[in-house]
Amino acid sequence: MFDYMIVGAGFAGSVMAERLASVYDKKVLIVEKRNHIGGNAYDHYNEDGILVHKYGPHIFHTNSQDVFDYLSRFTEWRPYMHRVLASVDGQLMPIPINLTTLNQYFGLNLTSFEVEAFLAKLAEKRDAIRTSEDVVLSKVGKELYEKFFRNYTRKQWGLDPSELDATVIARIPVRTNRDDRYFSDKYQVMPKHGYTKMFERMLDHPNIKVMLNTDYHEVKDLIPYREMIFTGPVDEYFDFCFGKLPYRSLKFRHETHSQEKFQEAPVVNFPNEYPYTRCTEFKCLTGQEHPKTSVVYEYPTAEGDPYYPVPRPENQELYRKYEALARETPGVHFVGRLATYKYYNMDQVVAQALTLCTKIIGKRRRELLEMQVEGHA
Numbered sequence: 001m002f003d004y005m006i007v008g009a010g011f012a013g014s015v016m017a018e019r020l021a022s023v024y025d026k027k028v029l030i031v032e033k034r035n036h037i038g039g040n041a042y043d044h045y046n047e048d049g050i051l052v053h054k055y056g057p058h059i060f061h062t063n064s065q066d067v068f069d070y071l072s073r074f075t076e077w078r079p080y081m082h083r084v085l086a087s088v089d090g091q092l093m094p095i096p097i098n099l100t101t102l103n104q105y106f107g108l109n110l111t112s113f114e115v116e117a118f119l120a121k122l123a124e125k126r127d128a129i130r131t132s133e134d135v136v137l138s139k140v141g142k143e144l145y146e147k148f149f150r151n152y153t154r155k156q157w158g159l160d161p162s163e164l165d166a167t168v169i170a171r172i173p174v175r176t177n178r179d180d181r182y183f184s185d186k187y188q189v190m191p192k193h194g195y196t197k198m199f200e201r202m203l204d205h206p207n208i209k210v211m212l213n214t215d216y217h218e219v220k221d222l223i224p225y226r227e228m229i230f231t232g233p234v235d236e237y238f239d240f241c242f243g244k245l246p247y248r249s250l251k252f253r254h255e256t257h258s259q260e261k262f263q264e265a266p267v268v269n270f271p272n273e274y275p276y277t278r279c280t281e282f283k284c285l286t287g288q289e290h291p292k293t294s295v296v297y298e299y300p301t302a303e304g305d306p307y308y309p310v311p312r313p314e315n316q317e318l319y320r321k322y323e324a325l326a327r328e329t330p331g332v333h334f335v336g337r338l339a340t341y342k343y344y345n346m347d348q349v350v351a352q353a354l355t356l357c358t359k360i361i362g363k364r365r366r367e368l369l370e371m372q373v374e375g376h377a
Contacts, residue, residue: 001224002029002209007216008231010039011346012336014202015070015353016229021207024361028208029225031216037203040307041195041346048256050282050294051194055307056252057267057280057296058195061185062347068187071350075198077189078287082182085265087273088147092264095148096182097140098175105147115176132161132169139174152271156300157248157310165311167343182267190285229356231336233306234322242321245341246312249304253297262293275299309341316341333360 004020006013009032020026036042040055059082062068085092093101099115102108110118122141126134132153136145145161149169153161161169173184181188191198203210211219220228230237235245253276266284270276276297283293309315319341326334335356337344344352 001226002027003226004028004229005216005220005223005225005227006030006229006231008032008039008336009034009037009199009203009210009212010231010336011041011349012231012339012353013039013229014199015350016335016357017208018202018205019354019357020360021205023357026207029223030203030208030210031214031219032210032212033215035213036196037210037212038196038199041199043194043196046254046256046294048290048292048294050256050290050292051286051288052254052282052294052296053195053280053285054252056250056298057282057285058346059183059188059285060190060346061183061188062345063186064347064351066354067347067350070354071198074201076192078192079188080190080285080287081188082267082285083180083265084182084267084269084278086148086152086269086271088271092268094180095269096173096175097144097148098180099178100180105144112177119174119176129166131166132164135166135169136161148271150271152269152277155271155275155277157308158300158302159310159312163312165313168311190287194286226331228332230332230334231339233338234319234326234334234341237332237334237339238322238325241325242318245318245322246310246315247306247338248308248310249301250307251299251301251304253299254294255297256292256294258292260291260293262295306338309337309343311343 003026006017006028009030013030014037017028017030021028041058042055043051043053046052059080084095086095088105091104093104095101099110099112102115102118103110119140122144123139124137124141126138129135129138136149150161153164153169157164157168233245233247235242262281263279267278267280269278276299279295279297281293281295283290326332333356334340335353336349340352
């Protein structure tokens with residue numbers, strides 16, 4: 001008899017399994033339909049021996065001391081500051097937009113003291129900030145919106161920014177200095193030996209069993225367990241009884257090239273040209289030394305594995321119906337991006353899983369995190 005059947009071996013499921021097994025001595029079975037652990041963060045060495053992220057680049061960044069300290073138990077870290085260039089009008093320019101971007105695009109020589117006033121002239125006043133279009137126009141105006149944001153968003157989401165919640169583009173800052181880092185979090189790192197090695201250490205516990213290549217529908221009535229932790233799409237769990245929640249998916253084209261370096265930045269965005277949104281060079285992320293290099297192109301699509309919940313008011317309204325049903329379902333806990341229909345970063349998923357553990361175990365999060373350190377596990 002397992003105490004918990006956990007559906008999904010990504011961040012949410014793996015964190016739940018590790019904490020329940022090592023802190024609370026629970027017997028845990030993880031059921032994963034793919035042939036590997038790690039969810040979308042899974043990485044592996046390709047046939048040329050280059051460490052690649054199968055499902056596109058995963059850059060770890062967080063301001064949470066709890067999350068960073070927790071994951072540090074399972075990996076060493078490589079410091080990494082992520083930088084992105086956007087291909088606009090035949091030039092590569094830093095994104096998020098900063099002082100360098102503005103000077104390069106407009107052919108100016110502004111100083112950081114002049115940027116705020118310059119942007120104020122470009123910005124279009126909006127009475128209310130409801131959509132992603134409102135966010136960008138109110139910050140940088142129409143021209144930069146069209147060149148850097150609008151078409152990229154259309155490709156990524158299959159919707160115009162005017163149809164998307166403000167939170168989508170609000171994640172991307174506009175800077176008045178030359179800071180060209182994509183993120184500004186306190187901790188910006190990559191697992192030194194890859195995400196998969198981190199997950200392997202996380203799940204290396206005698207109380208944790210993992211079944212790969214298994215749909216939980218096939219075993220949930222055959223294997224005895226007390227409670228379930230579900231990390232898949234919440235609408236799927238309830239057989240789409242209220243209708244299907246919209247998700248965006250991705251297709252990937254991996255290439256290996258017989259040269260040491262392929263492009264000028266770890267990631268190059270293509271807002272206007274080509275059907276793909278971006279190209280990532282993995283060695284820039286991992287720090288691996290290799291005479292060849294491997295890249296991946298991302299093609300957003302409406303079909304395929306669910307990756308991103310689509311943040312629109314009508315979708316949130318539909319999700320709330322499933323959320324109410326989830327709350328009324330005894331013995332099942334829902335956690336993770338797909339199960340709670342939230343556009344979470346990796347660190348937010350870890351934090352959500354740790355918080356759910358505190359509810360199940362009945363301890364505060366810091367107390368839960370300290371138990372193993374103090375030898376109570």
